[in-house]
Amino acid sequence: MTWAPNHDASIEKLWKVQNSLTVGLIMVPRESFTTCKSSETAKDIQQRNQKNFSFFPVERDDRIVGLYNAERWFNKAAPDTPIADEVQPLSEDILIAADASIFDFITQADRHPTNLVVSGSRIAGLISLSDIQQLPVRAALFSAITSFEMAMALAIVTHWPEPADWIALLPTHRRQRLESEIARGREGDTAIDEIAYTQFCDKKTLLVLSGALEIRRSKLEKAVGRIERLRDPLAHANEYAGSSAKAKKVCETVRNLYDLKSEIMRYINATQKP
Incomplete structure (x- = not known):
């Protein structure tokens, strides 16, 4: 008996799962909030910023009117000047809806590391680059x-309909491991499509060798390698965004993943057309 996975349906279901995880879960x-007043000075904020918040929501008459970047004073003395002229006013750059997907935030968080979260007609929360480490x-x-x-x-499998064609292209040690896994599956009457026995590194090798995408091989290998390096700590419950630099790299990698996946799906759709 063979259990053949429906890749098209599974990809669509995972897309729905991704979009169901919203910024409201992590804000x-x-x-x-720890807020500040526009009448305060940079020195005032530095003195009470014991937790080293990078940004403060700015409050006026019990309303949030913008963000203040306090990070600039982490490593030097702040001046005794009002912050009013340095407040980043509310704009599309720093606002995000509470029901927006986590990916809506991640794809721009390296450029806009702190967003105010809007629910209905009010500011309901705040999300920042450091939240990329959260479980959701x-x-x-x-x-x-x-x-x-x-x-x-x-x-x-679209490029090589016959499994033997792509299996033969794998390095010897990877091919032997794969063939052993397939044989065990057949012995136990739990066989599935051969491609399901491959690991991420095998698929990376085969995608690059296929030449299916209109991307230079060296560039494609490097891009998929970055995705693999993010995948490994996620799969093993290890740290993956423990610093600002690492978190920004995650944002870049996610944008890269979306672009590559779009290229892959375009190739599949074009090839499968009758």
Whole structure:
């Protein structure tokens, strides 16, 4: 008996899972804000910023009117001047809806590291680059990478309908491991499609060798390698965004993943047309 996975349906289901994980799950609620007043000075904020918050929501008449960047004074003395002229006013650059997906935030968080979260007609929370380490984000990232891996698998079987053709292209040690796994599956009457026995690194090798995408091989290998380096710590519950630099790299990698997946799906759709 063979259990053949429906890659198209699975990819679509994972897309729905990703979009169901919203920024509302990871935001700091408004009642927990540490705010500042536009009448305060940079020195005032530095003195009371014991937790080293990078940005402060700015409050006026009990309303949030913008953000103040306090990070600039982390390593030098702040001046005794009012912050009013340095407030970043409310704009599309720093606002995000509470029901927006986590990926809506991640794809721009390296450029806009702090967003005010809007629910209805009010500011309901705040989300920042450091929130990329939260558990719902880990789940969202892993589902995105899983759907990307499924897309790679579908591209491979589209390009080589006969499993023997792509199996022969794997390095000897990878091919032997794969053939052993397939044999065990057949012995136990639990066989599935051969492509399902491959690991991420196998799919990366085959996608690059296929030449299916209009991307230079060296560039494609490097891009998929970055996705693989994000996947590994996610899969093993390890740290993946423990610094600002690492978190920004995650944002870049996610944008890269989306672009590559779009290229893969375009190839599949064009090739499968009758």
